[in-house]
Amino acid sequence: MSLKLASPWLLLSCSLLLLAACSSAPRISAEADPTADFSRYRSFAFYNPLAVEQQGYSTMTSNRLRIAVRTQMEARGYSYSEGNPDLWVNINAYLQEKTSVSTMPEVDYDWYYSYRARAYVSVPHWRDRTTVRRYTEGTLNVDIVDARERRLVWEGVAVGTVGRMDPQRRDEKIDQAVSGIFARYPYRAGAR
Incomplete structure (x- = not known):
């Protein structure tokens, strides 16, 4: 098969793979308070108790979420400080059973x-x-709150289909979802 003949098929194959990858990725949205001055924020801590830890204890999933969010915040120049942080980070996640009917x-x-x-x-x-297809939809919220004013200044949300998986794969999916959420967070610590 010549290269001229193979290139349309290669292009079609790559496009289909890209579409398949996009369909499995979560839908991500974010919203920032337009009146917030993000240049004055330099430190953060986790809100206590986290929304994902409402039962009063941490889980393997909530610990993984903390690690993923802390990694993303520190990558943007924020320092972790439980004493007197500029920002509180709250994490919430929930699952909902859904039914899809198509005719x-x-x-x-x-x-x-x-x-x-x-x-x-x-x-x-x-x-x-x-x-009729039954599936589980998961929603992950990351809220960033101005600690001094006790006001939400940024929120990122990822929504996607969730299934059973081994712990290593679950941790990878959590890292990907948190990374996708923070890809919509355009701010850096103390940047003007």
Whole structure:
């Protein structure tokens, strides 16, 4: 096969792979308070208790979320300080069972013998094919709060389909979701 003939197929294959990768990634949104002065923030701490730890104890997932968020905040120049932070970071996550119903029309043909035409005749009949899919949707919120004013200044949200997975894969997915959320956080510590 020549390169000229192979390039459209290669382009199509790459496009399909890219679309498949995008469909499995969470939907991410973020919103900032336009009146907040992010240049004055230099330190952060986690809100106590975190929304994901409402039962009064930490879990493997909440610990992984803390590590991922702390890594992202420190990568942006913020220092961790429990004493008197400029920002509080709160993390919330929840799961919700969802049902997706889709209907697609289908046609099938039956053959009947027509005595008038003295031949077999195809007769279409239509029906709807309904597909029901149950899945779990997970939502991860990262809230950044001005500690002095006790006011939300930035929020990032990731929403995606969640399934059972081993702990290592779960940690990778958490890191990817938190990284995706912070990709929408354009601020750096003390930057003017």
